[in-house]
Amino acid sequence: MSDDDAIALVFHPGFSTAEQVTEVSGRGVGLDVVRTTVREYDGDIKIQSQLGVGTTFRLQIPIRKAVVVVDGLLLSQSGETFIMPFENVREICELAANEISHIQGSMVAMIRGETFSALQLGTAMGMNSQTTLDEGTIKAVLVRHKEESICLFVDAVLGQRKVVINNLHDILPGSDKISGVAQLGGGRLALVLNAAELIKA
Numbered sequence: 001m002s003d004d005d006a007i008a009l010v011f012h013p014g015f016s017t018a019e020q021v022t023e024v025s026g027r028g029v030g031l032d033v034v035r036t037t038v039r040e041y042d043g044d045i046k047i048q049s050q051l052g053v054g055t056t057f058r059l060q061i062p063i064r065k066a067v068v069v070v071d072g073l074l075l076s077q078s079g080e081t082f083i084m085p086f087e088n089v090r091e092i093c094e095l096a097a098n099e100i101s102h103i104q105g106s107m108v109a110m111i112r113g114e115t116f117s118a119l120q121l122g123t124a125m126g127m128n129s130q131t132t133l134d135e136g137t138i139k140a141v142l143v144r145h146k147e148e149s150i151c152l153f154v155d156a157v158l159g160q161r162k163v164v165i166n167n168l169h170d171i172l173p174g175s176d177k178i179s180g181v182a183q184l185g186g187g188r189l190a191l192v193l194n195a196a197e198l199i200k201a
Contacts, residue, residue, distance in 0.1 A: 007047050011035050068165045072182070074158035074190065075141065077121045078128075081190040082154075083163055083182055084141060088195035090149055091142040092157055100138065109140065109151040116142065118151040124177060124201050125191075145195040152198065165192050177201065 009015055013032045035045050043061035072083035073092070091111075099110045100118060109118040118140075122128075141152045163182035179194040 003049075007049055010047070011045075068180075069162055070165060070192075071160060072163045072192065073141065073160055074184075075121065075154045075193075076156040076158055077125070077154050080127075081158065081184065081188070082121065082125075083190045083192045084143060084152075084195065085179075085192065086160065088143050088145060089141060090144040093140050093142065094137040095140050095151075096137055111142065111151065116149055116151040118153065119198065119201060120153045124152075124198055143195050143198060145199050148199050150199050163190070163192070 010031050015032075038045050038059055038061060041061055043059065045060070046058045047055060048058070049055040071086035073086055073089050075082045075084060093111060095109055095111070101108055101110075107118040107120075109116050139154050139157055141154060141157065143150050143152050163184070165180035165182050167180050176197040177194050178191050180192040182190050182192055184190050
């Protein structure tokens with residue numbers, strides 16, 4: 001086998017070079033767990049080794065996955081505060097009622113001649129109160145994920161701030177449109193929105 005294939009053996013479950021196995025070492029359950037965990041965060045681990053010189057382990061972990069602090073746009077809907085990660089915010093705008101229409105039962109918004117699927121945040125989150133779309137101007141956030149975008153209607157845009165996100169998936173499984181919860185100070189909490197799942201909706 002090649003040198004790279006030989007080096008890769010250290011990641012195989014149960015592989016060990018230890019002459020003696022104890023209760024805590026030599027069982028070959030170390031590096032395979034490391035690589036599995038790193039890849040769960042869209043990262044990878046590489047090894048470079050030279051006999052008699054040394055070995056380098058290089059871990060690549062996307063910074064947005066490695067930290068829980070994000071820049072967020074604070075949104076208000078029916079008295080509740082939500083946060084959209086700023087990396088998913090394409091534009092903040094105000095639309096007139098005549099720039100919103102329905103096509104085959106689905107709401108769409110026209111922004112500078114371009115048509116976007118539109119969604120009320122209240123509707124997406126299953127809230128009874130929704131944004132009024134027939135009076136004056138409507139606050140909207142153009143939300144993007146990869147190559148797709150939607151227009152999200154909200155009651156108000158409150159500003160931008162850095163927030164620490166706590167994951168909710170283990171506590172509230174099935175809450176796909178929510179990626180976590182953030183503390184705003186004074187005991188207030190805000191749900192962090194999942195742009196990819198909102199676009200699916």
